[in-house]
Amino acid sequence: MTGTPEVRALSGRAVSELTLEAVRSGELGVADLRIHPGTLERQAAVAAAHANPQLADNLRRAAELTRLSDEEVLAVYDALRPGRSTAAELTDLAAGLASRGLPRCAALLREAAEVYARRGLCA
Amino acid sequence: MASQLSGGGEPPAEPDRRRPVGRVRFMDAQRVNLDGFAREHAGLGLVAMCSPDDPEPGLVVRDGRVVELDGVPEASFDAIDAYIARHGLDLTASDEAMGLSDVAFARRMVSPDVPRAEIVRLSAGATPAKLARVLALLRPAELGQAMTKMRARRTPSNQAHVTNRLDDPLLLAADSATAAAFGFREIETTVPVLADAPSNALACLIGAAVGAQGVLMQCSVEEALELELGMRGLTSYAETVSLYGTEQVFLDGDDTPWSKAFLTSAYASRGMKMRVSSGAGAEVLMAGAEGKSMLYLEARCVALARAIGAQGVQNGGIDGASVAASVPRGLRELMAENLMAMMRNLESCSGNDALMSESDMRRTSRTLPIVLAGSDFMFSGFGSIQRYDNMFGPSNFNAEDIDDFLAMQRDWGVDGGLRTVPAAQLEAVRRESAQACRAVYRYLGLADFTDDHLERAVDAAGSKDLGDTDTLAVVSAAQAIREGGLTVIDVIAALDETGYEAEAERIMAMTRARLAGDYLQTSAIFDEELRVLSLITDPNDYAGPGTGYEPSPERLREIDAIRQERGVEDLRAEQARFAAPLLVVTGPAGPGQDPRDVVIGVSPAVGRDVWRCLSGITVPAVLAELLAGLEEEGCAGRLVRFSDTVDLGRIGLAAARLAGSGIGIGLQGKGTALIHRRDLAPLANLELYSVAPTVTPQLYRLLGANAARHARGGTPDPARNPYSDEAIEARYHTTVIALMALERAWVRPGAAAEELSQEGLR
Numbered sequence: 046m047t048g049t050p051e052v053r054a055l056s057g058r059a060v061s062e063l064t065l066e067a068v069r070s071g072e073l074g075v076a077d078l079r080i081h082p083g084t085l086e087r088q089a090a091v092a093a094a095h096a097n098p099q100l101a102d103n104l105r106r107a108a109e110l111t112r113l114s115d116e117e118v119l120a121v122y123d124a125l126r127p128g129r130s131t132a133a134e135l136t137d138l139a140a141g142l143a144s145r146g147l148p149r150c151a152a153l154l155r156e157a158a159e160v161y162a163r164r165g166l167c168a
Numbered sequence: 169m170a171s172q173l174s175g176g177g178e179p180p181a182e183p184d185r186r187r188p189v190g191r192v193r194f195m196d197a198q199r200v201n202l203d204g205f206a207r208e209h210a211g212l213g214l215v216a217m218c219s220p221d222d223p224e225p226g227l228v229v230r231d232g233r234v235v236e237l238d239g240v241p242e243a244s245f246d247a248i249d250a251y252i253a254r255h256g257l258d259l260t261a262s263d264e265a266m267g268l269s270d271v272a273f274a275r276r277m278v279s280p281d282v283p284r285a286e287i288v289r290l291s292a293g294a295t296p297a298k299l300a301r302v303l304a305l306l307r308p309a310e311l312g313q314a315m316t317k318m319r320a321r322r323t324p325s326n327q328a329h330v331t332n333r334l335d336d337p338l339l340l341a342a343d344s345a346t347a348a349a350f351g352f353r354e355i356e357t358t359v360p361v362l363a364d365a366p367s368n369a370l371a372c373l374i375g376a377a378v379g380a381q382g383v384l385m386q387c388s389v390e391e392a393l394e395l396e397l398g399m400r401g402l403t404s405y406a407e408t409v410s411l412y413g414t415e416q417v418f419l420d421g422d423d424t425p426w427s428k429a430f431l432t433s434a435y436a437s438r439g440m441k442m443r444v445s446s447g448a449g450a451e452v453l454m455a456g457a458e459g460k461s462m463l464y465l466e467a468r469c470v471a472l473a474r475a476i477g478a479q480g481v482q483n484g485g486i487d488g489a490s491v492a493a494s495v496p497r498g499l500r501e502l503m504a505e506n507l508m509a510m511m512r513n514l515e516s517c518s519g520n521d522a523l524m525s526e527s528d529m530r531r532t533s534r535t536l537p538i539v540l541a542g543s544d545f546m547f548s549g550f551g552s553i554q555r556y557d558n559m560f561g562p563s564n565f566n567a568e569d570i571d572d573f574l575a576m577q578r579d580w581g582v583d584g585g586l587r588t589v590p591a592a593q594l595e596a597v598r599r600e601s602a603q604a605c606r607a608v609y610r611y612l613g614l615a616d617f618t619d620d621h622l623e624r625a626v627d628a629a630g631s632k633d634l635g636d637t638d639t640l641a642v643v644s645a646a647q648a649i650r651e652g653g654l655t656v657i658d659v660i661a662a663l664d665e666t667g668y669e670a671e672a673e674r675i676m677a678m679t680r681a682r683l684a685g686d687y688l689q690t691s692a693i694f695d696e697e698l699r700v701l702s703l704i705t706d707p708n709d710y711a712g713p714g715t716g717y718e719p720s721p722e723r724l725r726e727i728d729a730i731r732q733e734r735g736v737e738d739l740r741a742e743q744a745r746f747a748a749p750l751l752v753v754t755g756p757a758g759p760g761q762d763p764r765d766v767v768i769g770v771s772p773a774v775g776r777d778v779w780r781c782l783s784g785i786t787v788p789a790v791l792a793e794l795l796a797g798l799e800e801e802g803c804a805g806r807l808v809r810f811s812d813t814v815d816l817g818r819i820g821l822a823a824a825r826l827a828g829s830g831i832g833i834g835l836q837g838k839g840t841a842l843i844h845r846r847d848l849a850p851l852a853n854l855e856l857y858s859v860a861p862t863v864t865p866q867l868y869r870l871l872g873a874n875a876a877r878h879a880r881g882g883t884p885d886p887a888r889n890p891y892s893d894e895a896i897e898a899r900y901h902t903t904v905i906a907l908m909a910l911e912r913a914w915v916r917p918g919a920a921a922e923e924l925s926q927e928g929l930r
Contacts, residue, residue: 052683053683064676068660068664068676077657078400078656079438085685088685088686088688088689095703096288096289096292096513097474097513097690099476099477100477100689100690101477102255104433106436106437106477107433107435107437108437110433110437118434122427122430126427127422127423127427150430157424157426160250160251161247161426166247
């Protein structure tokens with residue numbers, strides 16, 4: 046299709062290069078299986094245009110999270126569970142994410158810190 | 169009722185007042201009475217809709233900020249209120265949505281003239297309490313009408329559970345291939361033993377790739393492991409992220425709306441489709457419903473699902489389905505939950521995944537309206553395996569019910585997502601998938617399986633057919649998969665190296681397709697050409713009769729052509745297998761003079777196309793019994809075929825009029841038989857076997873004997889049709905129609921009666 050950028054994996058490899066030949070030559074790795082943040086941004090725009098801005102926000106946060114390792118993602122999730130973090134820990138974590146280029150995820154954490162403090166959900 | 173008059177003697181025994189009468193004891197013994205039925209109790213949350221403690225719908229917005237939601241001021245918002253207030257509502261539509269009367273809103277839901285997009289726009293501005301009120305107004309048929317319009321994807325679909333008690337990889341592969349072949353577009357597996365999860369995911373992945381292209385895979389386990397399996401490409405969607413309608417139960421589940429929002433993004437960041445899970449009863453079971461109705465609490469869950477950016481919701485009771493089913497109007501509530509998700513522009517995966525009754529009628533009653541209306545996924549787990557192998561617990565429909573479901577699709581002309589799989593194809597995909605699974609496990613050094621094990625898995629209807637298996641081998645295979653960091657690339661390589669290049673290419677193509685991200689949109693599935701069908705690419709355009717989804721002519725043929733379907737030609741061929749060189753014509757039939765002469769009149773196709781009765785007894789054998797019965801009682805039978813009518817009364821009467829005794833027996837090829845007398849009206853008779861399938865050889869002999877007794881002027885005790893409480897008509901009517909067509913084809917008006925040879929009958 047004209048005007049549609051070629052889909053790439055997180056590794057930067059064009060999806061069309063994910064072939065049995067490439068598997069046989071042993072050149073594919075985990076990063077070739079991972080979705081690219083640009084793809085998620087494009088999907089966010091599609092969701093927004095189809096009456097679901099919240100799904101769009103989610104996909105944009107997801108685009109940011111492609112920058113984090115699996116362990117880091119799970120660590121942030123754990124920090125957000127009830128009674129795991131103080132409000133200050135959450136805002137510090139938010140600041141860290143913001144500085145690494147994850148502003149939307151950071152905003153989610155700051156908001157959590159505020160509500161958790163009011164509702165007694167902090168550590 | 170007549171009063172009993174005591175004629176003296178012993179007084180009647182004192183009735184046992186604790187023991188109900190037989191009619192009640194009989195009713196008590198029916199399976200429906202194994203179900204629990206709860207009296208409504210708002211305090212416990214045992215109320216389907218409209219609890220007295222449900223809040224009045226309300227929304228106050230100040231400077232673009234929600235300061236009061238359903239009667240709760242901002243300062244008192246709990247975590248759920250707070251998340252919905254900040255993220256869940258479209259404030260540009262809220263004045264209009266909240267200003268509409270409940271009835272006006274409800275009518276728009278049902279009216280085909282109000283497009284889906286308009287309901288989606290309004291619903292986005294409505295609070296949870298508002299939507300709960302609106303949906304409580306819809307009656308069952310209106311819920312169905314609204315669901316037909318509101319589901320996001322035009323093409324309905326279905327999801328399967330594939331599990332077994334042993335986590336046996338070869339059986340999982342074969343059953344996964346089977347589910348894919350039946351047409352399920354999502355397969356969900358889980359484990360009885362958590363450590364087995366990676367092996368189950370792998371086996372199901374391989375099996376699904378053999379069964380059909382483009383099936384989405386899920387392994388339902390705890391979040392971290394589930395995410396890990398997805399990250400490695402072994403699974404492709406998740407639906408275990410649970411939401412609850414009260415803050416306390418949410419916290420009991422060790423999560424908050426923010427942690428769930430983050431997790432939702434985490435799945436998307438790894439390119440995994442994800443929906444959340446909620447549904448009636450969960451809060452009640454945790455004693456945390458706070459006096460609210462099930463529908464109101466679910467309205468909060470669905471509003472939150474939308475707010476956190478999930479593309480879809482699995483609801484309709486789920487684990488709490490039987491709680492909802494225990495209260496009045498509970499099934500209406502379950503269906504309303506699904507509709508709630510659709511109104512919020514989300515995918516609906518519509519429950520029906522927990523067996524909610526011991527009664528076949530009640531569980532069908534629960535599911536059928538959703539199948540008729542059509543949903544993105546009618547089941548969030550049709551148990552494609554047997555009940556005992558379902559490690560989620562039995563589903564509302566299971567392998568026991570697949571043929572029922574296929575017949576229901578056909579009965580109503582609706583697409584429930586399933587199709588008939590010919591027996592040879594089913595065996596082929598089971599064998600291919602089990603072999604491929606064995607080859608991959610062997611190639612990757614995970615486990616080895618014997619030929620015997622493989623054959624048993626191919627043939628098994630369930631894990632009880634496998635015999636003893638090495639379950640420790642599964643644990644160690646799973647451990648090796650996890651510790652070895654095995655990814656879908658390794659699986660593709662293994663399939664390729666072991667001769668399963670087509671399956672390797674299928675999984676490779678799926679991996680490529682997933683990276684495009686289109687399947688992260690609302691209600692997305694892949695079809696078998698790997699096209700994404702979703703809210704975006706396949707939007708529901710229902711606007712009344714003549715619009716919306718209709719099975720294509722090709723798909724309709726698939727729905728119609730169940731394997732039990734038979735036509736006249738099938739029957740003709742089946743009858744021909746019983747043809748014999750008997751009953752040849754010996755000449756024209758004339759009147760008999762002997763008072764012991766009884767004529768057995770047979771229908772036009774007897775001795776030609778019809779050779780076997782509905783009972784399974786051959787026509788010659790029936791004739792032999794009749795003749796023997798006549799002979800026992802001192803009469804002699806003659807066989808005469810009448811080709812001018814298929815009507816049994818006329819055949820019997822014509823036979824009687826030819827008989828020297830004036831008594832005739834009429835026999836249709838299907839086995840219906842009667843005794844006639846020459847002076848009776850055609851539709852009268854002396855004795856009749858009207859239910860041909862239940863007649864036995866002994867009964868035909870008795871009919872012959874009784875005919876002889878009539879011939880000799882006696883009054884025999886009439887032969888009686890055997891009683892049956894089975895659905896005899898359902899079983900045989902199609903065959904009757906075909907048999908009568910064969911009979912009718914031999915009718916020649918005015919044709920003379922022919923006498924048939926008795927040679928070889930005895």
